[in-house]
Amino acid sequence: MRLPFTLLIDPVPADSLQQDFADTFHEMDSSAPALRVGELSTQRGDGIFETLAVVNGHPQEVGPHISRLRNSARICELPLPNAEQWRAAIAYAVERIPQRGEIALKFVLSRGVEHGPAPTAWLHAVAAADFSVVRGNGVRVITLDRGYPRGVAEKAPWLLMGAKTLSYAVNMAALREARRRGADDTIFLTTDGFVMEGPTSSVVLRINGEYVTPAPSGAILHGTTQQSMFDYLRTQGMVVEYRDVTVEELRQADAAWLVSSVRLAVSVVALDGEPFPADQTLTETLNKYLLARTT
Numbered sequence: 001m002r003l004p005f006t007l008l009i010d011p012v013p014a015d016s017l018q019q020d021f022a023d024t025f026h027e028m029d030s031s032a033p034a035l036r037v038g039e040l041s042t043q044r045g046d047g048i049f050e051t052l053a054v055v056n057g058h059p060q061e062v063g064p065h066i067s068r069l070r071n072s073a074r075i076c077e078l079p080l081p082n083a084e085q086w087r088a089a090i091a092y093a094v095e096r097i098p099q100r101g102e103i104a105l106k107f108v109l110s111r112g113v114e115h116g117p118a119p120t121a122w123l124h125a126v127a128a129a130d131f132s133v134v135r136g137n138g139v140r141v142i143t144l145d146r147g148y149p150r151g152v153a154e155k156a157p158w159l160l161m162g163a164k165t166l167s168y169a170v171n172m173a174a175l176r177e178a179r180r181r182g183a184d185d186t187i188f189l190t191t192d193g194f195v196m197e198g199p200t201s202s203v204v205l206r207i208n209g210e211y212v213t214p215a216p217s218g219a220i221l222h223g224t225t226q227q228s229m230f231d232y233l234r235t236q237g238m239v240v241e242y243r244d245v246t247v248e249e250l251r252q253a254d255a256a257w258l259v260s261s262v263r264l265a266v267s268v269v270a271l272d273g274e275p276f277p278a279d280q281t282l283t284e285t286l287n288k289y290l291l292a293r294t295t
């Protein structure tokens with residue numbers, strides 16, 4: 001019942017028939033050293049990760065997060081994660097952390113130590129920041145050029161677009177640029193003017209009453225929160241669609257949201273310094289729905 005909570009994991013192969021993973025989990029003192037200096041995750045950002053929310057003791061969207069970790073591993077040619085072991089590790093952690101409130105649980109698979117025998121894996125849970133104000137007030141957003149054209153993932157797979165790698169320095173720099181320009185967040189555009197995603201979120205727009213998100217073609221992540229939002233909207237009889245979205249469509253949208261696992265849905269209230277229409281009533285309803293998920 002404590003945070004932060006840290007678990008080192010000895011990864012077993014994806015096709016292992018092992019069912020009890022307790023001997024592969026090692027609880028660590030979160031303030032003590034746990035990784036070796038030669039770790040390629042810290043030296044080169046060579047690894048992948050996921051962050052999911054645990055709300056009142058319920059880890060959210062475990063299956064989609066593990067599937068995306070496996071997809072990232074495929075793209076990065078890392079050993080394929082054993083889905084059952086990761087599921088067990090998350091359950092193990094959730095039993096040992098507070099059962100109330102919002103918690104961010106991050107899990108990482110790194111290429112390990114250079115020439116080392118095995119990849120390194122760990123899981124780390126911390127109390128989530130208080131996002132209630134930003135959920136209520138929304139975010140001021142700027143568009144930023146991501147520097148790649150549409151279709152880059154297919155043309156240049158070595159750029160690892162579409163994998164959730166540990167190399168988030170560019171994403172963090174984009175957030176700093178937003179703050180420098182008096183905004184809170186960013187929407188990345190391709191060089192040819194298509195909407196991609198935020199540095200830590202997916203983008204959903206309402207265009208002529210229909211809900212649209214850029215197709216996760218390989219250059220962006222397929223957001224688990226965006227998928228939940230679409231599930232909800234479908235139950236409300238709304239039309240949802242994956243397709244290319246131009247920056248002109250973004251500028252004229254009825255509303256737009258940045259959505260992600262821990263902050264959840266936040267409305268865009270300004271775009272490139274201009275006021276932007278927001279639907280705070282729907283944002284509130286969405287966040288209630290997202291917080292109430294139990295799987």
Ligand code: PLP
Binds near residue numbers: 259
């Ligand atoms: N896109 C990027 C680049 C992200 O880093 C994230 C989440 O961190 C997302 C999209 C949203 O994904 P999810 O809703 O699964 O958190």
